[in-house]
Amino acid sequence: MTEPETTGPREIRVVLVDDHAMFRTGVRAELGSSVAVVGEAADAQEAIRVVLETQPDVVLLDVHLPGGGGAEVLRQVHPKAADVKFLALSVSDAAEDVIGTIRAGARGYVTKSITGDELVAAIVRVADGDAVFSPRLAGFVLDAFAGSEPPSVDEDLDRLTSREREVLRLIARGYAYKEIAKELFISVKTVETHVSAVLRKLQLSNRYELTRWATDRRLV
């Protein structure tokens, strides 16, 4: 999550969604001129309206939001504007929030203690269509997909490949994508591909273990 590869001349358009005005101001200041903040919203309904109006590249979405939370925004915007990508930004790092938001369609999850540079890097990554996994999220995913599983219909979806597992483990150990690439002798692009594949599985899998793990933590 360290190397912001600012691709292309086009500026990334961002909408900030958070119910604390002070936090929005802070993020706006931290982002500075690296991205264009085209809108802000303080609750779910306003967020849905602003996002649909402005059609940004990336929405920085607070998970705990009046009017049904970030998940509600994801649920309503996703079918209407599939190109808009969401990066969840929350003070909570509880499993149900992290996994729940990813399963609702966010392409990444970072906590609010993230530094400005890291946040910009994460926004760039999400805008490029890649996934942003924090060490903690990687840990949750490994936990959820742990254990052996009897063969199922969707075998591809319900199981992490050993390579994906390796990549996730390194993320959980605090490695940046570039460091993972070096460690495993693969390209950064390949690392990104693996992480995106994991994201897809996390969102689509009906894996029994995942479901059970999720319901243990009161989310579906």
Add this chain to the structure above:
Amino acid sequence: MVPGSPSWRERARACDHRRVSTTSTPYARGQVPPLPGAGGPGAPPRFVRRSDGRLVGGVASGLAVHLGVQPLAVRITFALLAALSGFGIVLYLGLWIFTPLDQTVARQADEQAPAGIAAATRAGKRRRRLRAPRKGDLGQLVALCLLGVGLALLVQQTPLGISPTVFVPILLAGLGVALIWRTADEQERRRMFALSPRAPWLAPLVGKGGAVAIFRLAAGAAVIVAGVVAFLVGQGQLEATLDSLLGVGAVVVGLALILGPWLWRLWRDLESERHERIVSQERADVAAHLHDSVLQTLALIQKHAHDPREVVRLARGQERDLRGWLYDDLADDESSFAAALKKTAAEVEDFHGVPVEVVTVGDTGIDDRIRAMLKAAREAAVNAAKHSGADKVDIYAEVEGDDVELYVRDRGKGFDPESVPEDRLGVRRSIVDRMDRHGATAEIRSAPGEGTEVRLSTRRGTA
């Protein structure tokens, strides 16, 4: 309104709490397999109606759990008993009335959640994520009902049977009671769905004072009246009964007019008093916590305003504490490896002022080897915090089967492991030797400018 009376609700809740205390340990979350003392197995579970996996009132599935048999067997038994002049139906209704509802579904929604999550959920800042109550199989219900009715009709033809003039009214009355009681239960569920923003069109059905519930109540009453009337007509006693019924009705109405408002107010007062007591207790807890920790930290931060490093350390420690309190329900578990590791990391962080991030996958109990590993991990983290110059330390631990692996990593200046001077024995003695003594391995990877990673691995079980 028996179902609404406080004592009935209290009973349901009291029994609910007892269940929570035996099952809400991490064991129930499928996380910490070998922890002892997680719930008392052996004793059969209390008989409560199940809120998930029920077909009608949850009586059969609850009874099945209590007796340790298949729910289908209990249901078939009820159907067979129903053939004996409707005995099964009456039995079912009786159990339905007098057995409290277990609140599995409601509990999952709110009570088990860590404080921060629960609060955010209540404030509507999160989508309410109920585990959908497992839908009972409608087909099975219909089949069982048909089986019961069929058998009943069959028994009618034998000398064992009772005449339709009695049987049909009983059936009707039973249906009516079932409808009314179904409404009573619906109120339980309604509370949980009331805030659901997902399906606004459900509002009239699940909202307060739903017209459908009233309709159902009226329909139930009508069916009961029809049943009673049918019975009386069958017995040819309608005239006489109507007269005495009129008298009884007048007395009841009179009593209701006199006592009703008073009883109603009494009940409302009790409810609101209980509610206020809970709220004020919660408020006291929060105030105490804020005073103890946050306020103290703010005072300390003001005192140390000239020392940015100390301010960061204090803020970080407070953040961790508050975060644990709000979002983590495993924080104080002393027999959990993950919790112990987090605690170790927190201590290092506090002492050396460098953030230590911990990610764990899986969990286990603590034995000698794990204890040695925790000590080695602490040493590695302290080294990283003291000497590497990195601005944070990452710890990752994974329990897979019997293998336990732990990584401590920093992005600091690193060193050449081959040329560690003899006087700096900290790494070798504390980490490598300690792990060796416990039949475990430690491996240190580092290079100047590349940071350092210490890899510890061991197996569960006593050394």
